[in-house]
Amino acid sequence: MILAAVLGDPISHSRSPALHGHWLRHHGIDGAYVPLRVTAVVLPDLLRMMPGLGFAGCNVTIPHKEAALALADTATDRARRIGAANTLVFADGVIHADNTDGYGFLANLAAGARWDPARPVLILGAGGAARAVIDALSRAGARDVRVANRTRARADALAHAFPGTRAVEWGPDLQGLGLLVNTTALGMVGQPSLDIDLSELPGDAVVTDIVYTPLETDLLAAARARGNPVVDGLGMLLHQAVPGFRAWFGVEPRVDGALRDAVLE
Ligand SMILES: NC(=O)c1ccc[n+]([C@@H]2O[C@H](COP(=O)([O-])OP(=O)(O)OC[C@H]3O[C@@H](n4cnc5c(N)ncnc54)[C@H](OP(=O)(O)O)[C@@H]3O)[C@@H](O)[C@H]2O)c1
Structure with a gap:
């Protein structure tokens, strides 16, 4: 039996076991994917023990993404650029780190709408997820990427780290x-709503939210109401899981309606 896991603290909310469990059943694989609540103190020893316990790898989530990259023996370029790992593969005695969040974001965006890399992009937020999103958009050819964040210094840091990106005011210009x-x-269950006036946003601009609880955030509802193409955030979670599953279980899984339903249940 091949094992994989998601490591985080807390972890009970994670949808990853439902996601990978669906693929394991669908492909009839003799494997299991388990959620493990892991503290920072335990993480280094646990990662070294997992291969011997039958784990082919794991996902890593908050608050261990940066530590996972530091603890890995090798890493992809994108994980290094982002400065965090969400997918670890154990093979040949080494821990290999990757970050598939940006890949998942872009695959979800491409599946849901047509966006033009030649037109300006505005990213709201400058946290860990923003780094992955900016990295992926830059690699996909976005030439004018603007970042607006409540804490300006974090937007400045991102602009410094990713050439072609610049920080703009929180409460930014949406024209063009x-x-x-x-x-x-913001907009997530239990968080304040994202208050933004979309009246200056071009009618054909694509609007996407990486928050997926609720599936239709207030931002997406407002954008949809005025006719903008919208893409919800659940697909990012589904697509980011593909490279890990392929590496651990040796099968290329599909992101489809049945997977979405399984995760939403
Ligand atoms: N769909 C997916 O697969 C996926 C993947 C990863 C993350 N996510 C979601 O993305 C969101 C961000 O994740 P993260 O890892 O980037 O978190 P993070 O590193 O903690 O960053 C949080 C971001 O939200 C901003 N923020 C929080 N509260 C705010 C408020 N009251 N007013 C204005 N800005 C506020 C922060 O601004 P400051 O810098 O000013 O604090 C920062 O930019 C979470 O909801 C997470 O669930 C989704």
């Missing part, structure tokens, strides 16, 4: 945008 992305926690 081709893509608007919310990467803040």
